[in-house]
Amino acid sequence: MGSFARALEDFFTRNGLALPTDQADKLAAGRRRRRIEAVPGSMRPAVSAFDTSRMRAQDRARRAGTRPRSDHTLETALATMRDLALFLATKQNKDDWALVDVHDIEAFLATLPKARKRRLTVLRQFFRFARAHKLVLVDPTLTLTVKEANGFRGRTLTLDQQRQLFQRWTTDERVHPHEALVGVLALLHGASSAEARMLQVGDIDEVAQTVRLGKRPHPVPLDPASWTVLQRCLAHRVAWRTDNPHVMVTKGTKAGQSPASTAYLSHVLDDCGFPPRMIRSTRLVDLVNTMDPKLVAAAFGMDPQATLIYLADHVDPGRLPGP
Template sequence: MRRHAGLGLCSACWQKHPDRPFIAAENLAARLVDPVPWLGDFVDHLAVRHCASRACTMISTLGRLLDDEHPNHPQALLDRARRPGRSMGSLARALEGFFTQRGLALPTDQAQRLAAVRRRRRIDATPLPLRPQAQAFAESLLRARERALKAGTLPRTDSTIEAALAIVRDLARFLTATRNKQDWALTDVHDIEAFLATMPKARQRRLTVLRQYFRFVRSRKVVLVDPTRGVTAKGPSGFSGTTVAVDQQRQLFRRWTTGIDTHPHEALLGILALLHAASSSEVRLLHVNDLDPINHTIRLGKRPHPVPMDPASWSALQRCLAHRADQHTDNPHVIVTRITKTGRAPASTAYVSHILDPCGVSPRTLRSTRLADLVNTLDPKLVAAALGMDPEGVMIYLADHVDEQRLPQCPNT
């Protein structure tokens, strides 16, 4: 075992020494001909977010970038630090958070790049004879989104565009594999009906996208007749999803309030969805500044008023905050993961969607259960106003029958 010459430490202790990043930064500044003025602040930024070994590794990589022949402007340096592929690398994420927080550089387009890759993957999965029109349809969706951004209206999100391209891809696969058709012009109403019958629950959503797609290809003279004309959804317009029974709700409530091994993130998302009809997006984007510890209220999403917390919900929230404090992060969100603790971005949608996997229920099911109960018990307009929802979105949870057990018992006259 060899000891460090300067501090007299063994190799293992020297690797964990908290002064290693600062010593590495001093050596880097002495080696550079023109040291950048923000190097010391960046090392402080790394030291509080990463272990000594990881911080030193990033400082070494940064040194190679600063010592090459390219300019060391923050924006140019951030672009060169990015790695190709799905992840742009820990150094690029650290530089992006540091530069954008201090106004030295603009955020990267990593999210747009990943979305472009996902769109390309769906287009490439379309059979080759039908692929050009799918590509043109994707470009038209992107142009429509740009126009919506300029006009100030609601643009389509990346997930909406990707879902539409996935439906077009599935139809193209169905036509070539099952119906033996290699041209969009050969599509008829029977093909559409057969395709929609493969997934009856998604019939309405699929039909909406297919109508939009065939309007587009008909405008380009690819098809002469719209095969979706006259096809109806034939499904109930109201809520047709699953809900959680009362006995299972009690079991879940005991799990999230008295369970010792339950993860704090699971308890918080489950309690807020079951009792307050919170969506996974509202919980994912919940900030620490949205909490009012004096009045025990929180602000969820676009709800017009603060949401009062009951003792069980507030206790689950405090557990989540204690778990966040153990991670030693300055991420402003309540739910902080191992990946997001070094930055300021919220937890990923995939992470939040799988938080409740140990209990075997999804956040959407819990939220739908609470919404169905509120709408059928209270005035739907009041529910919509309290939750910040459109009245049309709330009315689908209204039942079309009356529960006789909830009616007052009138004496027979």
């Protein structure tokens, strides 16, 4: 579906003249099908049956009014199963799920240590399904553990790097307004890419110079530098001549009402050389280690346990006993 067709769909559905199309469902089905087709032939039926089972569970959850798994979650699980099947076929010389043992799973998880927890969750779900349907006799993931420390182990920016980025986003007119907005919101206000992506014009208070970000309970006051960057992004949006309510409007969303894609946000900071998560983590680590983590959680709308992850193993020199 092109941009003109999406614009027509948004107009007719918004005015109650038509029902939404199933374009998004068709695209999601195509992505799942491509992942399944990449699985070696002898192992493909089990992965296909696993996908069918999860799609039925998603439909039941929607009918029951509970929280169904998102399409992204289902696609990520299929990508993990595809990667495991290819690993077994090429590295372990196994083409049957019944031949998989715990050593194969450990070897697969070792290829991406940082994704161990996420991948192991998917593998446990698959092998529980396989054992219930008599595809395997023993669950090879039964005795595995996550073996992951519950603490922050990511990278953060140095002070010099923070200064360079701040200067880049506030003084360099050649920088794209979307990059400057996402970067400044992450660097100064700890905003995630999702919060920047979902920010709408209606969330901006021109008088108080505040914005509402995500699920934060209170509006976020913007400093003069952040406010200037936001105004530059709004001026860029005006040039599109769009009715899209979001602050960040792209060529693919200017004709509709949807926000910018997650893929676009994942690459918007490529030119600066640092990923959004690293920039945001720098701000959260600084706030949590200089303030009460509970206050940070309340201000950001986060779970108190989530902020404790960023609590570094550090003691202020002033708190140590004297010699």
